Amino acid sequence: MQHTSKKALAVALTATLLLTGCAAGGTPESAETxxxxxxxxxxxxxxxxxxxGIEDVVSIWNDANPDIQVKVQTGPNGNSGTYQNFFNQIAAGNASxxxxxxxxxxPNFVVQDGVEDLSACADVVAAEDQFVDWAWGQVTLGTESxxxxxxxxxxxxxLFYRTDLFEQNGIAVPTTWDEYKEAAKKVRAAGGYITNFSQSDINxxxxxxxxxxxxxxxxxxxxxxxSxxxxxxxxxxxxWQELIDEDLxxxxxxxxxxxxxxxNSSQVWTWNSAVWGANSISSxxxxxxxxxxxxxxxxxxxxESAAGNWGGSSIAVLKGSEHIHEATKFAxxxxxxxxxxxxLADAANLYPATTAGLKLPAFSEGVEFYGGQKIYDVFADAATSVSPDFTWGPTMTQTYADxxxxxxxxxSGQGTLLDALDKGQTATIKTLESQSIPVAE
Incomplete structure (x- = not known):
């Protein structure tokens, strides 16, 4: 697998922007700060x-900042329509x-020249140390510039797990993936499934x-x-193919x-999920x-203590904003x-990307649904154990679909998960090439 340094990726993104811009007939302005x-x-x-509840959070800012007011527009989640609206509005020159x-x-917005590079905003650059390092890497795309x-x-x-079912059946909570498979066999023998493999959510x-x-x-x-x-x-x-094949x-x-x-019926005993999964289970x-x-x-x-990440958002300044300084102050x-x-935690249980945010009182109390456990302590440790090296591609919506x-x-027994990844890779490469985004041979 090919990895890249931050400096190399900075050059790479600029090159990609320039090449896609040339394909469209010119050099995109986003190549400039x-x-x-x-x-x-x-x-x-x-x-x-x-x-x-974002309107209530923004009202706190508006009450304290009469000279910089923020008007909220709400819509469906990104891939359900908001992203396409952004691109349409950017093209028309009337984006938020x-x-x-x-x-x-x-990355899709970057290669399509849809967001502003904020590196000239001193307050933004100075804020880097406030964020967990890998989250900052997600908005710089690994660049230094x-x-x-x-x-x-x-x-x-x-790992969300049913304490009562594991205890009643004398099954130890697994700490490795090998132990997880062995536990899956015992759970299946007890009439349940250790987890559900999502066939639809590739994230x-x-x-x-x-x-x-x-x-x-x-x-x-x-x-x-x-790759x-x-x-x-x-x-x-x-x-995961083995677990599927063995009906585990x-x-x-x-x-x-x-x-x-x-x-809810206790048929499935665990869920390997993100911090926001706490609300999904309780509801x-x-x-x-x-x-x-x-x-x-x-x-x-x-x-080891490696963690994965599933989800998360940034607040970007969309291309064409005439108030970049004020926009970044609010963001x-x-x-x-x-x-x-x-x-944000009270309104939407949003889990912060700052190191200080992980220690807020909102995330330090025991949670009744989870037997009073201070579950956010587990996620705070995980948040600092995520690799900074994972890179998203510029056409993820298509990649996910394929x-x-x-x-x-x-x-359903037609092919394997690895076959699916192989086909997804082929389709992704074709999509990149069709958009004149350079692909390594």
């Missing part, structure tokens, strides 16, 4: 997000000043690959390398009533309250101040 000077007079910013963009979607947004939240992963699988030390994309300074089938990805795919996991489509019922399996706990994600090597307040982070099609076939 945006001007970050204060505007004259009072400013009203437009901010588009899909975070529940600020937009919520998930980490895996940000560009910043394409302010990290908002993260999704460090852990979870990407989190497994991330934890294993894998990477799906890289850039050598002139072209993108696509969905690298050694670490293949290891993860083969592992269920394969319900995620986020469906069938999926919720499997957890989807209310009859199991008090019987869940959280442990670190199982490890490939005993004694930094929203994602670094104790006041805003606490309000791999998901293959996963659905694999769980």
């Amino acid at each position: 945006a001007v970050c000077e204060p505007s004259d007079g009072d400013v009203t910013l437009e901010f588009t997000s899909w975070i529940p 000043d600020l937009g919520q963009i998930e980490y895996d979607a940000l 560009a910043v394409y947004g302010v990290p908002q939240d993260t999704g460090p992963m852990g 979870q699988f990407a989190g497994f690959v991330w934890q294993a030390g894998g990477d799906w994309f890289a850039n050598d300074g002139s072209a993108w390398t696509v 969905l089938t690298g050694d670490d990805s293949a290891k993860v795919a083969d592992y 996991v269920s394969t319900y489509p995620a986020w469906t009533d069938e999926w919720n019922n499997a957890y 989807g399996a209310p009859d199991t309250a008090g019987n869940w706990a959280v442990a670190p994600l199982p490890q490939w090597t005993a004694g 930094l307040w929203l994602n670094t101040s104790d006041e805003a982070l606490t309000a 791999v998901s099609d293959g996963f659905k076939a694999a769980v």
